[in-house]
Amino acid sequence: MRYSINLNIIRLLFFLMTSFVIFLLLSQWFYIRQALKEKETEIIQNTPFWQRKSNAELKDWHDISAMTRDAERSGLGEHGKAAYFTNLSKQKLQRELFKEHGFNALISDKISVNRSLPDIRDQGCQNLQYFADLPTASIIIPFYNEHLSTLLRSLHSIVNRTPPELIKEIILVDDFSDMSNLKKPLDEYVKLHLPKVEIIRFRKRQGLIAARIAGAVKAAGDVLVFMDSHVEANYNWLPPLLHEIVLNKRTAVCPMIDVIDDGTFEYTAQDEGARGAFDWILDYKRLPLLESDRKNRTKPFENPIMAGGLFAISREWFWELDGYDDGLDIWGGEQYELSFKIWMCGGRLLDVPCSRVGHIFRNDDWTGVTSDREDDYLHKNYKRVAEVWMDDYKYYLYKHTHGLYETINEGDLTKQLALREKLHCKSFKWFIENVAFDLVKSYPPRGITDFAFGQVRSLGAPKLCLDSMGPPDYRAIGVDACETMRLFPSRRQDWSLSESHDLRMRGEEYCLQTAERKPNSQLLLYDCSYGSKDQQWYYNRRHKWLVYGGKRHLCLEARPEFKQVVVNRCRKHYALMQWQFAHVNHTLLDAYFETLP
Structure with a gap:
């Protein structure tokens, strides 16, 4: 009997010891597995996004539940429909605000900042998948005396229609606005409703270009996305842009820019796309799509010149290009400088049809943004761009302006010329012949048809x-x-x-x-x-x-x-x-x- 009891005790001890060993082995296995997983995550996080091996996995980034909720919304301006203001007693105020902002600010106040939009993408865009492992984006929005409800609608449209894990931050850069509701009221609203938004405030007017540079310096995301302050992002707008940058980090990408009517805020497509260009006084122009690009309306296409207001670029590539020329003042010429740099220094510029963002194009009666600059900063900017990037083609610009540039001092270009040499950038002749090859036919410089x-x-x-x-x-x-x-x-x-x-x-x-x-x-x-x-x-x-x-x-x-x-x-x-x-x-x-x- 005693022998039987001892045997049972031995068996119990053996079972307990075996269980303990198994427990230790399993614990160690789980610990090692968790450590490896954490190490793998650390490696992925510290590896540049274009070098990650997990990019082959694709994902549908559409937020179906949010799109369904939007479809059920009703009210003034919902689904991007035209809105009208019929209160006759406020027509004078409406005209005053229209002139001040270049759009119907009063009707903007009546439309929800969370309004729904029509999905006007090509139907094929709704079925496309993009890399599951996409980089994070820092979205940079400069503004000066922007109408508050319009600015808030821009922010809400981005937050509402962007996967939160892709937004590293939204950086607002206030170029010394003097409207009171853009100070403390904006700060309080952002703190309460838009936690990912940060605000940088200038202590004097510096202009659009300096504001973008300040936002880019502050940004921590893998990709910089520059936006205007009177836009509305449409459904699934960001993943198609990031996808192209993952494929090639030296790619800058632009969404298709739709039109938000300046009077009614109706949201419509501008057209089926075109390629950016310029004439020989550096006015922005457009070239028709190539026949090959018309065949697939979901495929990104090459674009010689960006419109300049809305685009995304790898943060690393942006700074390899030394950002914007910091000698450019206020605004003007920056889209040409960056477009030339991208193409001539080893990159490419694409328009992405499946990414759409609406933009308010201000009315012709808009009084514009005043500047305290007494010099001709616009043509100084153009001359800086021409002297650094346009080679002998700059003389076409100079000849078309009848001596305008002869009296303009473009300033020190040492850093910009050194950058071009350092990056082994191609000639402007190469750009004209290989990228903007049909520009001269559509916009011939004076003398191009001379004998x-x-x-x-x-x-x-x-x-x-x-x-x-x-x-x-x-x-x-x-x-x-x-x-x-x-x-x-x-x-x-x-x-x-x-x-x-x-x-x-x-x-x-x-x-x-x-x-x-x-x-x-x-x-x-x-x-x-x-x-x-x-x-x-x-x-x-x-x-x-x-x-x-x-x-x-x-x-x-x-x-x-x-x-x-x-x-x-x-x-x-x-x-x-x-x-x-x-x-x-x-x-x-x-x-x-x-x-x-």
Whole structure:
């Protein structure tokens, strides 16, 4: 009996010991597993998002429950429908606020800051999935005296339609607003309703560009998303942007910009998309979509120039590009500078059709934002961009503005030029030919359809070039020492055999004509008179002659000893009647006589 009791005790002890060992092993296994998991999480968090291996997993980021709740909403302006104000007693106030803000601020106050929007994406966008492991975003919104309800609607639309785990922070940058409700009332509202929003306040006006830079310096997210302060983000707008940046960290992406009507706040699509461009005074323009991009309306497409107000870019890539040029003042030119840098320095710029954000385009009657700057900061900005990035194409800009840039000091460009060299950026010619290849066709610079242009050098006296000999004040022209720049010399030596068949100062309205209309006559500059045979010139490439006056057989002749030019009977193999343009458009010149009026 005692033996049986002892055996049972041994069995119990063995069971307890075995259970304890198993417990220890399991505990250790769980501990090791948890430690490995934590280590893996730490590695993932400390690994740049474009190097993470988990990106292959895809996910549907739509918040179906929020979209369902929105579908059930009703009220003024809901579902992006037009809203109208019928209170006649407040029409005067409505007009005043309209002029102050550039949109109907009174109707904005009547619409919910949480209003619903129409999902106007291509139907294919609703079925797309994006990487499950997306980077976090810092959303940067500069503002100055923005109407409060419009600003709050911008913020709520972002918070309501963005997965919270993707928002690192929303940074508001107040550019020294003086409206009282944008101070303490805004702070209190944000603290109560929008906990992820931080506010930076300037102590003096610094402008849009400085505000964006300040927000970018403060930002801690993987991706910087720049927004305007009068927008409404649409459904699932952020994942498509982040997805493209994960694929290539040197990609900057823009949403499709829809229109919020400035009077009724109706939300509509602007169009089916276009590509950004510019003309030769740097006004923002648009190019049609390529045929290949029209075939799939959910696929991102390459865009030469961003509109500038709404875009996302990797924080690391933004700072590799040194952000914005900090010499740019207030606003203007920043979208060109960043677009050129992105493309020319190894990146790319995409528009993403499945990401849509509405934007209020202010009314033409808007009085605008005042500035205390007395200098012409806009054209100074443009000149900085042109001098750093546009190479010889900058002269097209300068020629189109009739001497505007000659008096503007662009400031120190040492840092910007060093950055371009450091990043081994491509030429502007490469950008025009490979990225904005159809820009020149849609927006030709003056002189692009000229038969010939640039410096005109005498072959008989090769150190001398055709020269206006001073301002174009109807004086006799002559020849003077050739400048170093041939294609885009100074105004004095820059000529064009224009599409109007005259020989003129390029980009000007001064044309070359004889004083006496006979041999041995000097040449003077007259006001251009289109179609006049007294101002008609032809470049004979075989003999290198500049032939004057249609069929008169008079040629331009250099007289080096007097630094003069005259016209005389054309003589073969006479070097002082031979001239060489810096550039000849042979295709156009072949058709010269066919294009005579």
